[in-house]
Amino acid sequence: MFEVLMPAALSNPLVAQEVGAKLTLHKLWETPDADAALKELAPRIRGILAGAPGHRRVGGEFLGQFPNLEIVSSFGVGYDHIDAKWAAAHGVVVTNTPDVLNEEVADTAMGLLLSTLRQLPQAERYLRAGKWQQANFPLSDSLQGRTMGILGLGRIGKAIARRAEAFGVKIAYHGRSRQPDVPYPYYATVLEMAAAVDILMVIAPGGPSTKHLVDAAVLRALGPRGVLINVARGSLVDEDALVAALQKGEIMSAGLDVFAHEPQVPQALLDMDHVVLLPHVGSASHRTRDAMAHLVAENMLSYAAGKGPLTPVAETPWPRLEKAD
Structure with missing residues (x-):
């Protein structure tokens, strides 16, 4: 079973709808005790759905809680909020949403x-x-x-x-x-x-x-x-x-x-x-944000199906490296 964590609600509901329809999706923000939920879920989580920059920092300390993590699928072309170098060193692929915006x-x-x-x-x-x-x-x-x-x-x-x-x-x-x-x-x-x-x-x-x-x-x-x-x-x-x-x-x-x-x-x-x-509206149209959300979901679903990610970032090219000791 491929279990995915969404730490916080994303601005576009299509991500949760598309991923949740095919994989086991845990919405952390809906749990009454997030810390307890993380402790219980951490060993089972293989994928994380990350928000856009400014949503929350996805650093090595956070990612390190998930021993079986394989992929972080992020909303947005920029991914400076994610520690991609840590991910690369630990065999975790990171994806973003280029081209569609x-x-x-x-x-x-x-x-x-x-x-x-x-x-x-x-x-x-x-x-x-x-x-x-x-x-x-x-x-x-x-x-x-x-x-x-x-x-x-x-x-x-x-x-x-x-x-x-x-x-x-x-x-x-x-x-x-x-x-x-x-x-x-x-x-x-x-x-x-x-x-x-x-x-x-x-x-x-x-x-x-x-x-x-x-x-x-x-x-x-x-x-x-x-x-x-x-x-x-x-x-x-x-x-x-x-x-x-x-x-x-x-x-x-x-x-x-x-x-x-x-x-x-x-x-x-x-x-x-x-x-x-302007209030950071560069890609903020219904058409483009829906396309970005679909690509976030497709990256996760393609990986979970064994086909590999669609748009891995430069630091974590596919096929991914073995996890560091």
Whole structure:
């Protein structure tokens, strides 16, 4: 029997419905004594359904409670909330939900960019406040003639690039290495790229290796006409440095869908009217979230059926390694 633990309710009920229809699913949050339930269930659990980043930390200490654990299926393309290195060392495969949200996040990124540059939310507030009757809304900046530097030219980064090119925007990129067959200029460091562009689009993975990759120096290099758009993880941007850069006019504006300590947003950002802030809605459409939920369930069901996971993460490629002693 393949028994699966769902430590907390996921935002999309399809995961529990699809997995629960074929496997034994334990919903930990429904038990009156979670600690007692964990102690009793731990030896039998072979799979865990994990929520999106920000849901709960799934570290080695938590995973280590399950001696027969084989797979963690996670909701979301980012998985920095899961200790994938621990999982790899202990023969546990981790899966995420790539590809199914690429287009939705890219759409959101471009919408956020246009909203930030053209001040569309501010213009709507202006109209709703009745101010149009007294005077026209002030002129905004423009997307035309700009160059976008993409930090993280992965699947979503490429989808953003295609959209930006359709708007006539020039593209450059930075990543761990130059990609073959990519026509855009490559910069070896974020700092060098920031100095060469006036839009910095952040869409790289989160985690310790990318923490504060966009720091005060990068923001200064972006310059006073510079616009920062972050649809990746709040951890990639030094939030204090960003606030300071916006307050000093070192960059023009920012459009943010993610923050360092979600759902908390710094009051200094909330007080600024020249930035656009969204509550982490990059992939938040019914269509895309249902597709993500289905992939979470299918990863678990495929593995339980002996067919292997569909989308294992890089740290835990299939076939999985033997468990460490």
